[in-house]
Amino acid sequence: MIVARSFSPMEQKKLGCAAFFLAFFIIAVTLSSIFKPYLGPLPTLSDVYEIEGDVRIHGSTSTIFISSPPQQINSTTTKQFWSTKPYPRKEDTVAMAKVTAFKIQYATAVSSPPQCDQIFTSPAVVFSAGGYAGNHYHAFVDVLVPLFSTSHHFNRDVVFLVTNDLSGYNSSSWTSKYKSILDQLSKHDIYKTDTENQVLCFSRIVVGLIKTPREFAVVDPRYSTNNNSSTRDFNKMVRSAYSLKRESLSEDIRIFRQPRPRMLIIRRRRDRHLSNGKETVEMARSLGFDVVMKPVVWNVSSVARFVNSFDVLVGVHGAGLTNMVFLPENAVVIQIVPFGLENLARSCFGKPAEGMNFRYLEYKGSLNESSLVGKYSDGAKVYADPAAIYRKGFDGFRSVYLDNQDINLDLGRFKGTLLKALELLRV
Template sequence: MLDIIDFLTQKVPDYPAEVVRPIYYNLSNSRADVFEIIGNIRIQGNSSTIFVASSLEGEIKSWTITPYARKGDNFVTEYVRSWKIKNHQENLPDCNQQLSIPTILFSTGGYCGNQFHDFTDVLIPLYLTSRRFHGEVLFLVADKRSFWISKYKPILDKLSNYDIVDINKENNVLCFKRMIVGLRAHKEFAIDPLEPPHYSMEDFKQFLRSTFSLERESVTNHVCRTRRPRMLIISRRKNRFIANEIEVSNMARSLGFDVVVEETGWNISVVAKQVNSFDVMMGVHGAGLTNMVFLPQNAVVIQIIPFGAELWAKPYFQLPAKGMKLRYLEYKVSLNESSLLGKYPLDSQVYRDPGAIYNKGFIVYHSVYLNNQDVTLNFSRFREILLKAFQLVQC
């Protein structure tokens, strides 16, 4: 990595004396507002303002943008600083540093710290936005969370050759000729190859395999000739845990799996290598299933869907699994298998109409079906899912 002190003191051509018309590309979509700007650009971090020099009358004077890929989420934007892009003709702040390479401004605020959101809101959009620069791009991080940067440093280092700038604490005026504000985003935990820049989730998985030196690219159909197929059961402790987890793991072993029951750890490099060694990964709907990005192609993902939580299951993990060339199975928990049974009157809307609870807002829905529900799996029903998984990865 090139130290930022050395980088900022490199000799670069002076900006032209005359102010020319900047070029704006609006890359916005339903999930994110994104601007790419080419011109005389000056960013003042401590005022959250980007100045773009222009001498032409009648142009739009300013925009406000929240550089986090969860557009329309009013709750999360309270934790992400907004930035102003101002089209100025005069009174521009003087440049303290002039930089010759492109830069990308994005936020690690919002829901960062939840692994699912780490990937769907930041890492996948950052890959989509920065990969074309082949490392020759500088990251300006707003709402910087040091633990987040440390955790995902291998990915960030693979995308940029330069040290990250904590732009909120930057007192100098940094000047660029090309800047992207915000991150491209397509779908939840997914990439649409039909949309620019025409990458795919398989491209992203290949990028991760290279980043973490993962050995297994694909699961073959001849696993059992050399070993028992390996299954990872993602354990949970705070909520949505499998109450009969030990019994379920023993049943999987009796069917022929080599089973590991474990909570995934903090060290993403260790987790990536661990998950890549499995043929089947299963867990209750939650952030732990995000680790499917490290599974080899043709591995099996089993999502256990808590009662009432189907609304989140398909977009968050079912559809993304297909884009990653993984085989997907799901198990829908019945009310009799849920700890919700008995918490509410028998005619409660919680049991009758989860969609109506969802319409009351995310916080209400989440508190009922996700934060306060554990599951006890029915052996005879769940055995069928395990048998299907075994058939998919055995000879």
């Protein structure tokens, strides 16, 4: 009131309205973050539900029962169940169409909860391996990193309940493909809810995964938005999962024994192909690198060990660069950015590489290096304003700049980027 006296009546009214909406927003965010049965209905816009009490899940019907005495339920409440999809990319309708919805409902005297087949003393996390998780990049960004953020503070004493366990390479399931990482986060068996006919009972369950503020970012739910854990912690966990020998480039004595630092150039087989890859390899070797150029699409454990043996990782923007998570710290990551993809490249791999304590370099391809030249009329927006194409919708943007573009490097210009990488390795 003392502060308010220094404002006019109209200004005081505006301040009051602002304070009301701020308070309403804080309350809404608080309620949407944590739910306990006695508080009433779950907010429908929540990304993650944390439920404590007598919680029972029947996987094959994708139903979660909350057992509450009738007097704890508001008799005026007509809605007794809520639906949620346990995948963080809520705004993407294409991804969410591939994710199973779970129904969370109260058990009442009329509709009693099913009997428990198994009772657990450990908490559980329910998540989906659907959406885009079949893609190596999205497996990490949409599931593994959010799962780390959601569950690592349980110190492995947590049960994972997974739906949409998609097949990966060699017809293995998604959970089999990333089992080494999942074992670092949980010491218990994984339950696949799609085929689980038993009723599993818990006293605490988290439905969904924390949506991180940016790609590969780690959030610790115990400390709100103040990260007490980092992306580097996630990388350490990954290196431990695959028993990788090289923790940090500076600690690896082999770099001092061998005069030629090792460079891996990821070869893309389809879109965003490096047209003069052979010439690029020859130039890099002439500068003093021991170069390997090949695609990396086989068993994750083999890929992890293979990538960890290199000092420099080079790749055109794409999912293959996700394998930088297996590099030792202080390694050099060079992202070749095709024309029009500057903003996407920075958010997907540039900032994450820096957060993982890699030395990051970016080579921005010009229009003259792009296969887009000649495909459209002179002065077309595709050339003049890629941002305008993006604003019209990501599908159209992707069809032009991601799915329909190769790059032919200006070797004279790219040479400067490789020389900078050599300088960084000597620091």
